[in-house]
Amino acid sequence: MVKKIYFQSIFFSFFFIKEAFAAESGGMPQLNPEFWVSQIFWLILTFGIMYLVLSKLILPKISNNLESRKSQILENIEAAEKQREDSDAKLKEYDEIMSKSKLEANSIFNQAREKALKDIGAKREVLDKQIDNEIAEAEKEIDALRKNAPDKINKIAIETSSELLQKLIGAEVNNSSISAIVDDLSKRNGDKYYGN
Amino acid sequence: MAANPMSQFDVYRIGPEIKVGAFDISFTNASLFMILSTVSILLIFNLGSKKNSILPNKIQLLAELSYTFVSKMISDTAGSKAKPYFAFIFSLFMFVLFCNMFGMIPYTFTVTSHIIVTFVLAAFIFIGVTVIGFIKHGFGYLKLFVPSGVPAVLLPLIVVIEIISYLSRPISLSVRLFANMMAGHTMMKVFGGFVISLGIVGGWLPLSFSVALTGLEILVAFLQAYVFAILTCIYLNDALNLHH
Secondary structure (H helix, E strand, O other): OHHHHHHHHHHHHHHHHHHHOOOOOOOOHHHOHHHHHHHHHHHHHHHHHHHHHHHHHHHHHHHHHHHHHHHHHHHHHHHHHHHHHHHHHHHHHHHHHHHHHHHHHHHHHHHHHHHHHHHHHHHHHHHHHHHHHHHHHHHHHHHHHHHHHHHHHHHHHHHHHHHHHHHHHOOOOOHHHHHHHHHHHHHHHHHHHHOO | OOOOOOHHHOOOEOOOOOEEOOEEOOOEHHHHHHHHHHHHHHHHHHHHHHOOOOOOOHHHHHHHHHHHHHHHHHHHHHOHHHHHHHHHHHHHHHHHHHHHHHHOOOOOOOHHHOHHHHHHHHHHHHHHHHHHHHHHHHHHHHHHHOOOOOOOOOHHHHHHHHHHHHHOHHHHHHHHHHHHHHHHHHHHHHHHHHHHHHHHHHOHHHHHHHHHHHHHHHHHHHHHHHHHHHHHHHHHHHHHOOOO
16 A cells, blocks of 8 residues: 555656646756765765764773663672571571570470479368368367267256256256256157267 | 756756866855755764763664664675674665655755766775775686576576676666656656645645655655665675675
């Protein structure tokens, strides 16, 4: 498409030149040798100077800049790598310390727990013994009380019955005969009152 | 401006006539634009290489990108042996590019649209490459004309064709650049003339073509500079690394 327009326009251009500018001088100015020498001279002069300045002054500087940037970037990358390695090592160290201290803390905790458990056990044993002793003593007292109780009751029964009889009859009654009767009654009914 | 599409290629004297012996080396508009191109190249690349910051500014980036672009082009086509010729190819590429680009500004003169300029460049390259070839390989450089693996019967014909193609290198190189620049600029001028002659009613179509052509011509300006430089690299490659 572009090619077609290109060739058509060139064709039209020649058509146009012939139609409208037939009076003007035709031909290509490029083929007029009048200024060829001048153009060659100035081309060699300008291009030569430009080449010399570029090759001697400017291009070495640019290549220097590129090199130095490259080396600096490489250096920076190296430094970054080194720092990364350092930090990795430190992280490892930290992890080790952490796990070690965790283990230590665990063992300390376990020891403390065992000790506490032992203490508790010892104290419980002592307390248990004390309680047992006290219970035994109390039982003994109760037993003593229980053993003494019928005698006392008999005594009270004899005294109250002698007094009752004195009041009712008005005469002294022999204490020994009353106690014989009470003993006899208490032996007969003792089981009913004391249960065992 | 004259309306003749070819008058934009006229060379005229600026200032007095300067003569050295029989030769007229007067300062012309062509000389003016050669100087403008070289001065802008030197200015831009001088500014671009002055400071060396790790993060380059725009002009430094431009200079360094051009440098790496050309150096990659050379190493891709001609290998590492072509390193000493880097400065020349860089200058050549930049000179042709800037001359082409200056020609895209209205009312300017295109240095590379003149056959004599492109021919001098191409002839210099041709002679230089041939000299380099003979220095590097001695008479063995003539093996360039004898491709390997060709039947003996065809050899005389092939050698003649190779020699003709070798000798036509400067012509093809110079005519390619000159013809592209001239044709493009002539076409733009013709479409510009159509805009005027068709007037306010019909002038819009050629005007839109002109706009599109300007973009195309900028592309061609870059492309022809690139082609000129890369063909130089290929010729240099033939001279440096004899493959035949």
